[in-house]
Amino acid sequence: MKVPHIDPDSVFGKILTSFIDKLILGILAGIIILLIQSQIQEDVQLKEESFAVARVRTDMLIEQRNALAEAMTKYFHLVGSGDIFAKGKIESEKDELVSSKLLDDIRIIIFNMGVIDEALSFSSLEGKELIEEISTLNSKLKGQKNIRAEIKEEMEVIREKYRKFIITIKKVTRNILKEEFKESLE
């Protein structure tokens, strides 16, 4: 096959030359960008994977936090509606056992959180106060004849302690998340 000879000095020749130059540059640039992109992708994937492995504490904390939310919802439901709220005391054996079990569940959850995060050990303050308030309400509901008038007030106090505790959990979870992310980059 005969390649047509193009005069490089002609206008067409000059246009063609610059076009070919740009094409080559473009291809080179494309190749470089592709290479960089795949490297970045690899990096990101590696980081994601190592973070997924490293964020153990964060995951556990989130799991415990969800368990806490579930238990608190059950407790508010138990005490704030139904028999207990209507009669102002815990009467049935079933309610007796459930109220104790929920207090225990919440206590263990908070204990677990304290284990996950030793550095800040927030469970010693906000968590402890939450348990104490629930214990106080349970005791009143079991020890006295009728405290209907006080239940609402007590639940307000518990809700307030719960709120404070949730805020602390959020702060701690964020800190642990940052820590674990840094660790995963090492």
Added chain:
Amino acid sequence: MQGHSVRGRVFVYAVCLWSLLLLGIFSPEPLHAQEAPIVSVKFVLVPETKACKPDGYSIGVQSTCETLRRPDIDSWINESEYIHMTQSLSSEKVSLNEKMFGFLRDYQWGSKEDPKKRWTIVMLFEWKHPQSGSIELQRNVPPEVENAEKIRNYTWSGELNKEYGWINHQGAAAFIPSHNIRWTLRLEGTTQWTFKITGPAQEGEIIDESTTHRP
């Protein structure tokens, strides 16, 4: 000679018999041993500010409570307002009823800082025949519980004057079975009962009925 000895022997026997009889009648101990009184205890669980008016127990200071009397305890029981039970001290184990046990199970996690949130168990020790003399209740706390729960070893004492009962009250936390606290009740230094608080007796469980008092 034979007649002499027979009379002699009879005389000797008679003297012996008489002496024994006289000894029996005039001996310092009556023929039947003095029976230790049977003690029954009423436990009533009330808020601390009710047992110790007006503000609850003060720390490290001699009792500032208004004296509790039987009618107070009776009214709590009769109005069925508070958890209560009656137990005898015939066994070393005093088992809590379900309600009291259930209460203490949750109470142990509560704050003990505020007297308004604390509860007290009032004990009314009762016996059939009037007693006089000194009475003492000693509380023995295992060291680990003493440190962790701030419940101290303590002895309460009083004087009985032909009375049928004696009242003692203290923080309900002392009655949590897992604390393993031992109590000893002493009457006039001669009779004593030792007991421990345990959870509710399970069905079929045999409670040790052996007497524990020493005359």
